[in-house]
Amino acid sequence: MADFAAKRFWKDTTVAEVEDGFTVLLDGRNVRTPAKALLVVPTKALAEQVRLEWDAQEGEIDPNVMPYTRGANAAIDKVRVQHAEVADMLADYGDSDLVCYRATYPQELVAKQAEAWDPIIEWVHKTYGARLETRSGVMPVPQDQTALDALRARVHALDEFELSAFHDLVALSGSLALGLAAVESLHTPEALWELSRIDETFQIAQWGEDDEATAVADIKRKSFVHAYTFFHLTQK
Structure with missing residues (x-):
């Protein structure tokens, strides 16, 4: 699991297809939203943008430079409910x-x-x-x-x-x-x-x-x- 409280601990950032869409894996571990839901997006293209944001992180994770991740989080944690x-x-x-x-x-x-x-x-x-x-x-x-x-x-x-x-x-x-x-x-x-x-x-x-x-x-x-x-x- 990875969230915005973490520092970078992984080497490989990948996109994986799951039942409901696509997700990002950090050394095989799921990325989760601030509400701890799995971060699953509807298309591979969007997942790739999220992956690039996570891959660009160095040291402590900075959500301010991760607009695609923030948008996906908002969709899952706020708009969905x-x-x-x-x-x-x-x-x-x-x-x-x-x-x-x-x-x-x-x-x-x-x-x-x-x-x-x-x-x-x-x-x-x-x-x-x-x-x-x-x-x-x-x-x-x-x-x-x-x-x-x-x-x-x-x-x-x-x-x-x-x-x-x-x-x-x-x-x-x-x-x-x-x-x-x-x-x-x-x-x-x-x-x-x-x-x-x-x-x-x-x-x-x-x-x-x-x-x-x-x-x-x-x-x-x-x-x-x-x-x-x-x-x-x-x-x-």
């Missing part, structure tokens, strides 16, 4: 989706939002039969419940590993629609991230960059791209 609650939380983003709330001025920003986000709304309608309506200003206006129910069903259909990645895609972008576009590979992760940043990009163009805000945004961008990759590595 509260799948419905997590799915509902993420589906709720649809009722206040970033791409639906539009500025009323200046006209340049209004136009940029429409150009970037209208195709996403149309894609959601075409793909899921869910018509999301745009709103002007920041005051919340509920969406049609039939549309929300269709999107909720799609979110609930995700398994625990998919939902673990989907959580970051939605939470980081602020958009259920963009999260769904990510899982369906509508655009590259970088392009989707930029779509979530229309307002910020406009403000930077007007007033210039803030170094601290830029650094935070870059961390979020990298996390979004990682979540996109993690999701697609779970696909069999």
Whole structure:
């Protein structure tokens, strides 16, 4: 058994196929999650990324440089045991989706939002039969419940590993629609991230960059791209 409290004690790090998927072995010993469950992931490709993280450890194990392992742990220890609650939380983003709330001025920003986000709304309608309506200003206006129910069903259909990645895609972008576009590979992760940043990009163009805000945004961008990759590595 190995967990995040341990120091490196092994020489060989391998991937093995098991009944429910693939796992990582350290000198033949199972890797376990913080909750002591076997760390078993659905695909060999994802297991290989986990293996590489463990193989790169020297001395005390550092979870901060092991995002694939952390994602797998979250899927097994957290999302698996509260799948419905997590799915509902993420589906709720649809009722206040970033791409639906539009500025009323200046006209340049209004136009940029429409150009970037209208195709996403149309894609959601075409793909899921869910018509999301745009709103002007920041005051919340509920969406049609039939549309929300269709999107909720799609979110609930995700398994625990998919939902673990989907959580970051939605939470980081602020958009259920963009999260769904990510899982369906509508655009590259970088392009989707930029779509979530229309307002910020406009403000930077007007007033210039803030170094601290830029650094935070870059961390979020990298996390979004990682979540996109993690999701697609779970696909069999």
